[in-house]
Amino acid sequence: MGTGFVLKSYEFRREREKIWRRLEKLVLRVESSGIKSLSARELEELPQLYRATLSSLSVARSISLDRNVVEFLEALTQRAYFCVYGTKSRLSTAIIDFFVHLFPGMMWRYRRELVLSMAVVFAGTMVGYRTVRQDEGRFYSFVDRSLAQERGPQSSREELLSVLYDEGDRDGEELAIFSASLFNHNAGIGILAFALGFLAGVPTVLLLFQNGLMLGAFWALHANRGISYDLWGWLLIHGVTEILAIMVCGAAGFIIARALIFPGRFTRIENLAIEGRRAGVIVLGAVFMFCLAGFIEGVLRQVVTSPLLRYGFAAASAVAWIWYFAFRGRWSQAKIEGQR
Amino acid sequence: MSAVALRRAEIREARVVTPEGVPLQFEIAPAGSRLYAFTIDFLILAAVVFVFAVGVVLSGMYIGGWALAAMTVLWFLLMNFWFIYFEVSWHGRTVGKRMARIRVIDSKGGELTAAAVFARNFMREIELWLPMKVILFGSAIYGDLPGWAMPLCVLWAIVLVLIPAFNRDRLRLGDMVGGTLVVRDPKTRLLPDLVDDAKRREEYQPTYRFTREQLDIYGIYELQVLEDLLRQGVKAEKSSLEIVAQKIASKIKWRSPSRQVDTRTFLDDFYRAQRVRLEKKALFGDRQEFKRGYEE
Numbered sequence: 016m017g018t019g020f021v022l023k024s025y026e027f028r029r030e031r032e033k034i035w036r037r038l039e040k041l042v043l044r045v046e047s048s049g050i051k052s053l054s055a056r057e058l059e060e061l062p063q064l065y066r067a068t069l070s071s072l073s074v075a076r077s078i079s080l081d082r083n084v085v086e087f088l089e090a091l092t093q094r095a096y097f098c099v100y101g102t103k104s105r106l107s108t109a110i111i112d113f114f115v116h117l118f119p120g121m122m123w124r125y126r127r128e129l130v131l132s133m134a135v136v137f138a139g140t141m142v143g144y145r146t147v148r149q150d151e152g153r154f155y156s157f158v159d160r161s162l163a164q165e166r167g168p169q170s171s172r173e174e175l176l177s178v179l180y181d182e183g184d185r186d187g188e189e190l191a192i193f194s195a196s197l198f199n200h201n202a203g204i205g206i207l208a209f210a211l212g213f214l215a216g217v218p219t220v221l222l223l224f225q226n227g228l229m230l231g232a233f234w235a236l237h238a239n240r241g242i243s244y245d246l247w248g249w250l251l252i253h254g255v256t257e258i259l260a261i262m263v264c265g266a267a268g269f270i271i272a273r274a275l276i277f278p279g280r281f282t283r284i285e286n287l288a289i290e291g292r293r294a295g296v297i298v299l300g301a302v303f304m305f306c307l308a309g310f311i312e313g314v315l316r317q318v319v320t321s322p323l324l325r326y327g328f329a330a331a332s333a334v335a336w337i338w339y340f341a342f343r344g345r346w347s348q349a350k351i352e353g354q355r
Numbered sequence: 356m357s358a359v360a361l362r363r364a365e366i367r368e369a370r371v372v373t374p375e376g377v378p379l380q381f382e383i384a385p386a387g388s389r390l391y392a393f394t395i396d397f398l399i400l401a402a403v404v405f406v407f408a409v410g411v412v413l414s415g416m417y418i419g420g421w422a423l424a425a426m427t428v429l430w431f432l433l434m435n436f437w438f439i440y441f442e443v444s445w446h447g448r449t450v451g452k453r454m455a456r457i458r459v460i461d462s463k464g465g466e467l468t469a470a471a472v473f474a475r476n477f478m479r480e481i482e483l484w485l486p487m488k489v490i491l492f493g494s495a496i497y498g499d500l501p502g503w504a505m506p507l508c509v510l511w512a513i514v515l516v517l518i519p520a521f522n523r524d525r526l527r528l529g530d531m532v533g534g535t536l537v538v539r540d541p542k543t544r545l546l547p548d549l550v551d552d553a554k555r556r557e558e559y560q561p562t563y564r565f566t567r568e569q570l571d572i573y574g575i576y577e578l579q580v581l582e583d584l585l586r587q588g589v590k591a592e593k594s595s596l597e598i599v600a601q602k603i604a605s606k607i608k609w610r611s612p613s614r615q616v617d618t619r620t621f622l623d624d625f626y627r628a629q630r631v632r633l634e635k636k637a638l639f640g641d642r643q644e645f646k647r648g649y650e651e
Contacts, residue, residue: 022631023638025550035545069377080634082579083546083586090541093379097446097458100374100466109443109469117470191424199431203480206435210481213528271532288462288534295474295533302435306428313424 024079031071035088038064038095045098065095116347118300121293123344125266128273132265135220136258139227140234147235157225157232162200166233172240179242179249180320194313201257202305205264209271209298216272223265230258248322251329253311259336260304267294267301369524369536371464379464381538383525384457389537395451400437407433434484435477442472448540456540462524463534475533482528486512549585550627561624562617569607570632574645578629585626596622 041061044052053061072088079085122129146153151168158167166175204222211218230250237246274290275283311332319325367383407430414422441449447459447467459475461467489508519525524536584599600618603609603625636643 022550022627022634024630024634025548028548032545039545066375069373069375073377078634078638080575080578080630080637081548082582083543084548087543087545089380090543091545092377093381093541096373096379097460100461100464113469191421192427195424195427199427202431202435206477206480207485210478210485213478213481213532284531285534287531291474291532292468292470292534295477296470298477299473309428 024075024081024084027071027074027078028081028084031067034064034067035071035091038068039091042091042094042098046094050098061095062099065092065099068092068095113296113299116351117296119339119344120347120351121297121344122263122266122300122340123348125270125293125297126340128266128269129262129340131269132223132262135223135265136227136230136262139224139229140231141227142224143228143231144235144238145231147232148238151236151239154232154236157228159229162229166236168236170236172242175237175240176242176245179245190317191313194309197312198305198309201261201308202302205261205301205305206298208261208264209267209294212268212271212294213275214272215276216269219265219268219272223261226258226261245322248325248329249316252316252319252325253308255329255332255336256304256311257308260301260308263301263304264298267297270294270297367523367525369462369538371460371462371536373464381460381536381541384455384537384539386519386525388455388457388539389519389525392449392451392455392457395454396438396449397451399450400433403437404430404433435480438476438479439472442467442476443469447472447535452537457537458540459535459537461534462530462536467535471533471535473533475529475535478527478529478532482515483512486515546586549582549623550630561627562620563612563624565607565609565625565628567632569609570629571643572607572647573603573629574643574647575633575637576645578626578633581622581626581629585622593618 038061041053041057041064045061050058068088069092072085072092075085075088143157147157154168155163164178166178204226208219208222211222233250234243234246237243270290271287271294274286278286281289311328315328316325319328368380369383370378370380372378407426411423411426411430414426438449442459445453448457452458459467459472461471486508490505490512515528519527519530524530526536530536581599584596596618600616600621603622604611633643
């Protein structure tokens with residue numbers, strides 16, 4: 016032994032080491048200053064080097080007993096793998112793709128959950144309405160005092176009407192603050208409705224129902240004074256978007272709940288991972304909806320004070336959302352399915 | 356050596372198959388690293404939020420309501436999209452994760468999608484922010500809380516924080532929903548091959564020789580332990596090198612040709628001969644993982 020010195024793993028390393036070193040250099044640059052720091056040629060080179068190194072790793076695992084080499088190749092291929100398969104981090108393209116395809120497509124896909132969510136809010140509204148219509152004393156058991164803005168059973172018809180129409184007298188800035196904090200509050204509730212889907216959806220139902228109760232209670236308060244027509248104009252101008260967004264978040268919660276309760280042909284954890292991502296996309300869309308609703312509430316409602324115009328805008332936004340979710344969504348969904 | 360074996364057994368690994376069909380072993384990020392990463396992120400976030408809070412108050416006083424409104428919206432975005440922003444644009448890393456050398460990956464081996472990042476971070480709402488809000492400002496936000504609400508929330512928070520401890524891949528709720536894993540950031544330097552010292556070219560003739568029988572005693576595991584020791588180079592204590600050399604010599608019944616044996620040369624030569632022998636055997640399908648008689 017010893018004289019005929021042939022060490023296959025040594026030869027192997029000498030032949031391939033240049034490729035590894037080159038890959039390491041590129042990966043190091045991507046890690047420290049991003050994928051954009053690579054030139055067009057290097058960008059083309061990266062996946063080739065990655066695949067070559069990956070095959071080196073396969074060989075090294077079977078022939079080399081030099082642990083440092085195997086460990087180095089493992090680490091290097093892992094790091095290169097992140098560069099090649101990490102998030103395609105163009106946030107701008109991701110955002111456009113999101114609004115044009117992903118969000119409406121997902122909403123169409125989960126239309127059943129959305130309908131369920133609507134039904135729960137609707138049921139809550141009816142219960143809240145009937146209860147408060149009969150006994151106004153119950154108003155505060157459904158509505159949080161901070162959201163009521165001093166409206167309640169003690170308010171007169173004129174007081175309520177003045178809130179609905181004379182906001183213009185109030186400081187515009189004050190209203191902006193109010194709608195921004197409402198956005199915070201609503202979007203927070205929306206994310207909560209999604210996350211609570213994890214508990215089999217029961218808290219999601221409660222949260223949606225409670226929002227319905229609140230709506231119903233307001234409605235009854237105004238109906239008792241014969242001004243529900245004015246209330247809905249005031250509410251729906253942004254409410255079409257806002258209430259829909261809450262329902263959308265509820266739907267996301269139901270998606271999670273269904274993934275857990277009825278995992279289908281996957282294991283629960285696999286199914287949760289698949290459906291959870293889709294639900295997360297939906298919640299992100301809902302956050303933008305809340306943003307939009309806050310803008311309408313803070314700006315547009317101050318300018319538009321005629322109830323007829325308010326109804327007109329509400330109807331227009333309803334049509335827009337139906338088009339976006341049903342028609343655009345259906346088309347995107349078909350396209351996403353087609354790609355598979 | 357048992358300490359080494361013990362340490363290796365405790366490392367948890369997750370196998371991810373790349374789209375090319377080659378399995379990569381990732382080391383699951385240990386709880387300590389994740390806690391460290393989260394603490395750093397949280398402290399930074401808290402500092403930024405604090406500056407914001409001051410900004411909100413000041414702008415409310417000096418600039419006016421519009422600025423205050425804008426700040427309120429920004430606050431929301433900050434609280435919800437801080438982690439998301441970094442995880443999307445830094446390949447699954449945040450400032451804290453970067454410092455703790457861990458990162459988020461797709462548990463199936465594919466590309467880490469933005470959707471996965473959104474899902475895993477929105478779950479934080481119930482994992483952390485909600486119980487924290489109740490525990491810290493419960494009565495301020497929700498008015499009169501029933502007495503059992505506080506302990507319930509504490510229990511809730513504890514259970515959710517402990518979920519990762521009770522599953523193999525250390526998944527938190529957000530990881531389950533997003534289909535992600537948190538792994539240790541791999542980084543190993545390629546060291547020179549031990550048989551490739553400047554003075555040792557291909558024509559190198561070993562000083563010490565070993566018979567085939569002597570080389571059939573140890574296995575791959577022992578070879579790699581020896582590799583670790585030799586790689587410590589000058590740092591390795593002379594005495595430990597000597598002890599190992601003596602152990603090897605007596606185990607394989609090696610008799611010195613001369614009275615003076617240079618320990619380092621002996622170990623280098625043995626390493627080389629042993630590696631040639633074991634690699635050759637492995638090539639013929641006989642991978643000897645451990646030393647002879649190890650099973651007994």
